[in-house]
Amino acid sequence: MSLYTSLSERLKTQHLTIEQLVAYISNDKLITPPVPGKWSALDNIAHLARYQKIFTDRIHLILNEDTPVFDRYTGDLDPEFIPFKSMGLRELLDMINTDRTTIIDLLSGLSDTELSRIGVHPKYGRLTILKWAEFFVLHEAHHLFTIFQLVNGAE
Template structure:
């Protein structure tokens, strides 16, 4: 039985692109990019996931929490763009989001389940979006006005940057000496150090 993603990718032939305003490679990334996360952390011990390698940077668990919470933020933005005329969105900063701290308190396993479920919700929302609604816009405080397709590209680029962070943190754990890994997850960090535009 074909998955929704494989059917959607097959439907997005060049003659249909103008209707959906999504390229096949964008759909492919939307359907599969997040799944690489599990490959990066599968062989890591808990201390590699929950401990910080640097006191002012997120741990792997905190980064996964951030990615999970950001799925909620993105879904909310999609809903507002459907309901409002050109809504305005500030840069998302977890320091300003009380829900982020509740998300961090969950286990990594439960966060992965939540992230997968939220990704399915986003995919279904995109699937059910009438083609004319892809032209609807929302304005980002830094990136300016973007239509739905551009917001989706931003979401995927932002996610890939966070996945690269996790990839580097996993490698950093194995290369660091055990004696240097004594930081804990809830050490104070620099205010506003990470936001959706952080490099």
């Protein structure tokens, strides 16, 4: 049960898509929510930066506790998300790149036994670390698509 190729490659490269999606997009477009109360493209990027830290913390808990149970993560209810929302694009991208290296190193260094350890997701139930990693990249892909939609929507 090691990191399979498609998961490993997405962990290594998927986040790089953000910079391509927002290249040549004005700051006004990045920070403007589609409707009041919804996240802008930059808010989605800030969420991805914050969630990487949440994910890393969860992996460490799974490694150090027996079958921890997690609440659903909701950015708007996380007081530590607020400072991320005030960061600029370059700062967020740099943070995402740095933290992604940490995630890749962490996951790549785990044994099959460690990758098999379980954490309980409130909706998806008992997930191995390997499945948590798959969930992580799928969650990120969802936000990448949202960013794509926001920056390519009608003016």
